[in-house]
Amino acid sequence: xxxxxxxxxxxxxxxxxxxxxxxxxxxxxxxxxxxxxxxxxxxxxxxxxxxxxxxxxxxxxxxxxxxxxxxxxxxxxxxxxxxxxxxxxxxxxxxxxxxxxxxxxxxxxxxxxxxxxxxxxxxxxxxxxxxxxxxxxxxxxxxxxxxxxxxxxxxxxxxxxxxxxxxxxxxxxxxxxxxxxxxxxxxxxxxxxxxxxxxxxxxxxxxxxxxxxxxxxxxx
Numbered sequence: 001x002x003x004x005x006x007x008x009x010x011x012x013x014x015x016x017x018x019x020x021x022x023x024x025x026x027x028x029x030x031x032x033x034x035x036x037x038x039x040x041x042x043x044x045x046x047x048x049x050x051x052x053x054x055x056x057x058x059x060x061x062x063x064x065x066x067x068x069x070x071x072x073x074x075x076x077x078x079x080x081x082x083x084x085x086x087x088x089x090x091x092x093x094x095x096x097x098x099x100x101x102x103x104x105x106x107x108x109x110x111x112x113x114x115x116x117x118x119x120x121x122x123x124x125x126x127x128x129x130x131x132x133x134x135x136x137x138x139x140x141x142x143x144x145x146x147x148x149x150x151x152x153x154x155x156x157x158x159x160x161x162x163x164x165x166x167x168x169x170x171x172x173x174x175x176x177x178x179x180x181x182x183x184x185x186x187x188x189x190x191x192x193x194x195x196x197x198x199x200x201x202x203x204x205x206x207x208x209x210x211x212x213x214x215x216x217x218x219x220x
Contacts, residue, residue, distance in 0.1 A: 102142050103189050105160055105215035113189030115164065115211035117198035123181030125158035129194065136162060137181035137192040144182075152182065161216040164191060166201050166209065175200045176216065 057063070063071035103111045118137065120129035129135045138157060146156050157179050165174040175197050183192040191213060195204065202209040 111189040124152040126153035127180045134197045135180045136177035137183040139186040164213040
């Protein structure tokens with residue numbers, strides 16, 4: 001009676017999978033039982049980090065149909081893009097908050113900006129004005145900085161005086177102006193005045209000229 005036939009032992013399965021045909025695993029190349037970790041150095045800390053990284057992202061597994069290396073590069077690139085978007089958003093929000101050192105009537109400073117003109121009517125202060133009056137609209141940055149509540153008519157800048165000054169026809173000319181409005185297109189130190197006030201400081205055809213101005217004391 002012949003002895004029973006012994007079956008040859010099966011080749012052991014790869015350490016990282018339970019199925020040799022799994023589609024999301026890559027078989028290691030012959031002779032490379034463990035991935036090279038030169039990028040982390042040969043210190044104990046480097047090997048510890050590498051081992052933990054391999055446990056989280058096994059080196060021969062496929063991620064979204066890509067190798068681990070390609071997947072990690074794409075993930076890092078995505079994180080950098082998100083970081084850039086966050087930084088850009090933060091910068092944008094900072095710029096929207098308006099410029100610092102606003103020309104508020106808290107001292108005797110003199111400011112330089114652009115002088116333009118517009119046809120006044122019913123302004124943000126709730127005051128009806130005409131083109132023949134010496135009135136001014138200050139920058140929305142300045143106006144909004146001191147606004148309390150939702151009614152712009154109660155803004156503390158309404159009715160305040162500023163003195164605008166510049167060289168015109170070889171002479172230094174100045175005009176006292178009353179704040180009646182808010183200029184949405186003005187930078188912090190720009191002022192927008194009535195046509196009659198502009199005519200006293202510059203030729204109207206110029207449209208926009210540099211001007212120096214300062215707040216006047218309320219009782220002046």
